[in-house]
Amino acid sequence: MKKTLLEHLPFIIAGIICCFLIFSAVLNTPDYGDNETIKIGIMVPLTGGLAEYGMDVKIGVDMAVDEINEDGGIGGKEVEAVFKDTWGLPEHAAELMEECAEEGIPVVIGDITSAGTLACADVAEEKHIVLISQAATTPKLSEYGDYVFRTISSDTYQGRGMGRIFRIFHPDVDNITVIYIDNAYGNGLAESFSLAGEDGGYTVQQTISFEEGQVNFTREIASITPNTEGIALISHITEADYILKEAEAQGLDVEWVGSDGIVTTELCSHVGSYAEGFIATMQASEVRDPEFIDEYQVRSKSRTVNWMAPYSYDTVMIVAEAIRHGGYSADEIREAFGDIRYLGVCGPKVFEDDGGVPPAFDVMRIEDGMWKRVSWKEISSTETD
Numbered sequence: 001m002k003k004t005l006l007e008h009l010p011f012i013i014a015g016i017i018c019c020f021l022i023f024s025a026v027l028n029t030p031d032y033g034d035n036e037t038i039k040i041g042i043m044v045p046l047t048g049g050l051a052e053y054g055m056d057v058k059i060g061v062d063m064a065v066d067e068i069n070e071d072g073g074i075g076g077k078e079v080e081a082v083f084k085d086t087w088g089l090p091e092h093a094a095e096l097m098e099e100c101a102e103e104g105i106p107v108v109i110g111d112i113t114s115a116g117t118l119a120c121a122d123v124a125e126e127k128h129i130v131l132i133s134q135a136a137t138t139p140k141l142s143e144y145g146d147y148v149f150r151t152i153s154s155d156t157y158q159g160r161g162m163g164r165i166f167r168i169f170h171p172d173v174d175n176i177t178v179i180y181i182d183n184a185y186g187n188g189l190a191e192s193f194s195l196a197g198e199d200g201g202y203t204v205q206q207t208i209s210f211e212e213g214q215v216n217f218t219r220e221i222a223s224i225t226p227n228t229e230g231i232a233l234i235s236h237i238t239e240a241d242y243i244l245k246e247a248e249a250q251g252l253d254v255e256w257v258g259s260d261g262i263v264t265t266e267l268c269s270h271v272g273s274y275a276e277g278f279i280a281t282m283q284a285s286e287v288r289d290p291e292f293i294d295e296y297q298v299r300s301k302s303r304t305v306n307w308m309a310p311y312s313y314d315t316v317m318i319v320a321e322a323i324r325h326g327g328y329s330a331d332e333i334r335e336a337f338g339d340i341r342y343l344g345v346c347g348p349k350v351f352e353d354d355g356g357v358p359p360a361f362d363v364m365r366i367e368d369g370m371w372k373r374v375s376w377k378e379i380s381s382t383e384t385d
Helices: 002-028 051-070 090-102 114-127 139-143 155-169 184-200 218-222 237-249 265-275 290-300 308-326 330-337 376-384
Strands: 037-044 078-085 107-109 130-133 148-150 175-181 203-210 230-234 255-258 279-283 342-344 347-349 361-367 370-373
Touching (some): 037 090, 051 237, 051 290, 078 090, 114 130, 155 255
Antiparallel strands (some): 361 370
């Protein structure tokens, strides 16, 4: 009897260890909720003046969700993107955020505008829902609490970058006029760019604001001071289109620098040769993944990957990773964000204490009717000339 027991002792011990490991795995498995699917809210303008951006958001989100589900979902459950059309209106975005809370959705991606995201952030903090924006750059977002995040860096950094790049490529330009959209995005970026001029060697002699959705810019262009040598344009694509066409009509001959909101293929095709040489900064978004590029081109029927799509894709992937390792509640998701070290199609993402990510920018220039990235080698050599 003793001999038999000793002979089987290694198997008994192995069995006990296996049972312990299985029991531990069960105890440590995150809670993915009782619903059949894992729902992620998506705030996006699918109609209205910002719909061009919205369609790229949808493409990026759909690509990520399809990929996750093809790999088995999260804990055996499919991920479902619940799209909420904000119409591009902040007040409507806030209403939809309330709707997500009522539907029990613990995490929402969006909005793509700073004003819309700020409106949603108030609801997120009140209802304890995680809000993570892939596009809102206003510095004010950093002032919120534990439930507000973003996968794009603050305009505090981008404004300085715009000033530096403008100075590098146009060192003889001293007098600059800032034309900016009067909303959270425009105000924050205009302030940052203007402040950077104090140390950047240029003077912002004039600032001109305009309303979101404005279509006539005859007065604004005519009011630009005669000694203006350069213009910093902070705008969305729709308004930028009208501004540049009016500037050409009035024969305005200046150097231009723009913000990330105008870096879309539509600007080149709509404005034409007048936009040639236009430079702009944008969040780092060069995609080198051939599979992503091929799939995006099939879905969008466009050769150029607009940045909103890969940023949306990466943000969905980050949320999915947080749910997979943390669980499907707002508190579990936000706590899991602290452990995220994600290398996406737009580069690495690590959250800072204020819920944002460190800055990383590309420099774009319109050449031969297309936006093209300026190599950092060219930037460095130009700066040292």
